[in-house]
Amino acid sequence: MQLFLEQVFNGIGAGAVYASVALALVLIYKSTGLLNFAQGEMALFSTYVTWWLAAEKDIDIVPAIVLSCAFAFVAGAAIERILIRPVEGSTHNPLNVVIVTLGMFLAINSLALLIFGTEQEQMPNVFPKDSYDIGGAALQKETLGLLAMLVGECAVLWALLQKTKLGLRLRGVASNAESSRLVGINTGLMLMLGWGFAAVLGALAGSMVASTRTGFDASLMQIILVYAFAAAALGGFDSLIGAVVGGLLVGVAQSLTTEYVTALDGIETVLPLGLILAVLLVRPNGLFGRRTVERV
């Protein structure tokens, strides 16, 4: 039982990270209908920026993360404007953008290697390294920290989207881009902001998860991105709540399989695939996805 609980706790910690990246993926998918394969590498680069500010420039880790998030916001918005928008639009094949994000995946990863090297780096701790004892099972403070990060992200996103004029416009663009322009919304600006917010989610997830590990290198976000895609698919791709629930489910399932299913020893990574398949067979739109129904 203790072991089980501990594995659930670990899964929640990992799941909070998957959920953060899945939130970023869903945010962009909802507004542009496109999967950003470079989301993980954008997060990786911001993670290096956090590390560089904290380890090389001696800035405390929390302000370093804040600065890195600001960097991520600007970089994310710039990527949308400079790299995505020119190849997007009704006159272009929608696959063009996918190819561009795949190219960005490689390019940003290489850029990070070039600038920051191939060595393992150590991110300063964000959270204390000790744990609470819950019925004999250890609950790492890091796990709570990651969960708090996710809850905070959800709260800010919810307030932004549901309670502000800007959020209403962002939702408008996600719902109907042409109508948005016709009511006077600068959709280009909204898309830039959306990419900026998504990049911030990635920067947070990357910096936090790196700090919970003994070291990180340029491969940090690659597996996480796959799990985040699994989480987003599980949740239904167009649902922010789905991304959160999907992320936590994938994290816990991964952690439990690693512990209990020896048959999958070493190939636990096929688990999210199995999970996605199973859910999508039963619910083709994911757990929280909406079926597209249009009335005429």
Place this chain on the structure above:
Amino acid sequence: MSEQVEIDPEEPLLELRGVSGGYGQVQVLHGLDLTVHPGKVVVVLGANGAGKTTTLRAISGIVKVRGELRFAGQSLVGKRPEAIARLGIAHVPQGRGTFAELSVEDNLRLGATARRGNGVEDDLARWYDVFPRLKDRRKQEAGSMSGGEQQMLALARAMMSRPRLLLLDEPSLGLAPLVTRELFARLGELNKEEGLTVVVVEQNANLALDIGHWGYVLEAGRIAVQGPAEQLHDDEAVRKAYLGF
């Protein structure tokens, strides 16, 4: 936000001169001339593919065109749709352009994006008064409403911007005859009581010409016939050749 321009009642509010253009290689409009005076309802008729929808899309900036396109003295050529919306042109596209996943009230609030100043709450209350169905369903997802309700919502959404010019594309499409009649009755009231200027593209020529002042019949991207609405309505030759009734 939007730039206020004084309107001389003698001057046309909207003027198209030799407008040509379309989608990529496909040219739909071939030198279109069209004039809309303030306070008038202008009806644009014509067969499928004549360029009616493209005409509206050219005015609101979605389709890029050549030629002269002036609204309240300002050229619209090269302006982006969001900028044109902020000048006071509200366009309800074919299919109503509902923000389907958003609530009815969010749809109406988005409609107010282009306007300046306050009074949004008062206007909300006002359109809920005019369309009580929308008030009943204000929290409901807009896409789950019936076609008629969505068309009412689209009209109210457009009016939330306090437009100086309303563009309506096939408002009767998919609606029951009774609902269509109600919609045109409302439109007629808005025009009479508030002097709302409207350009309406419509298959249902009878209803549209009833509330219209001036009618254009489009053929192959240019004006084939034009005249006062009642005259078009009663002209046997025009009806047979273009309007199909």
